[in-house]
Amino acid sequence: MRKISVRSRVLCAVVGVALSGVASAASADTLDQILQTGIETQKIAQESQQRIDKLVDQTNDLHVKYKTVLKEIEGLRVYNRQLEKQISNQEKEMAELNDSIDRVTEVERQITPLMLRMVDALEQFIELDVPFQLDVRREGIERLRELMDRSDVAASEKFRNVLEAYQIESAYGRTFEAYEGTIDIEGQEQNVDFLQVGRIALLFQTRDGETSGAWNQATREWEILPDTYRSSITQGLRVARKQAAADRLLPLPIPAPEKAQ
Template identity: 50%
Template structure:
């Protein structure tokens, strides 16, 4: 009887051990499944975190670009405003230019007429050259292919040439009526102060008389000084003192 009891007890212990082993296996399997699920969840979390970090970096980059565009657009607004102001100023200037251009043409015509009158009343040197210059200015005013600015420049240039005559010395050859006979002479212009001549053969000399508006003869004693002045004007002699008859300034 005791032997049977021992067998029963051993069987029960074995059954209990098997049951515990089965339960432990289940616990281990369950733990492994939980660990696997946790690993998968952590992987998903890491992936989401990486994606969020990437999105955050893109967001920051976009914000910087937006800030830059705001500054750029603000600068463009200022430039556009300035350009509109400049356009308005240019339009106003164009209107003024049209008015000025209408006024400048009559002014140039008066300047040319004044220059023509001045040359006619001036000492008669280089008459053909100066008359030709004025004739070209008058012809130019009728030309449509020359701008108003270019016309004005040439008129001023002609005035500048006339101004230069008053402070230079010049010698040139021309034909002149001497004692009723046309002869070739050398002319000496000293600014606008004096205009003298000497014949090519050196036999006669004279000067322009502003009162009589004609040339008057000079004593032969002046011929050598006039010839000296002519050579100085032609840069054949160094500048030197001249003894010449000079009319008193009015």
């Protein structure tokens, strides 16, 4: 009976130790699980906090952008109000400009016929005038007529050219000039030197100096002059060309002025 009791106690001790080991192992596993859960919970909490911080930053950024947009909108409103004023003023200026254009157009319609009549009158005057520099003056009239036909030239510029042509013609009356040209003498075309004394006299002399002549405005013909005028015309040509000084009077055939009727 004793042997059985001892074995029983030993067996109980072994069983107790085994059960105690099992309990310890179970407790360790539970603790690990708790620790792991805590770590994961903390990690999740950190991630959540990071997301919250990120959302807060994004919200702050959006708020700043929102305030910036509000300022831009207010600035645009101010700009639009100013722009509306400018547009209103520009519309008024355009209306005034259109009125001015209409008036200019009306003036152009009136001034164009006037300019054409002025060109016609100038051409007629040249053809009836003393025939000095006739080719040059006719070319000037031709240029004026071409200018009148151009649509890309303003009426003011056309009118300026017409007035300039009149001024040039007026200046010819104060001209003392020598130039070269040709003339028909007894059926032969000869090279001559012309001496223009304003509109008072137009003289010529052949290159050899043998023949001199003058334009008769009354008969509108060239007339051969006596040899007594030869040296005076030669000297006049030299003076006009700045080859001699005008230190003495030159006896030239100047026609007497016509009596007023």
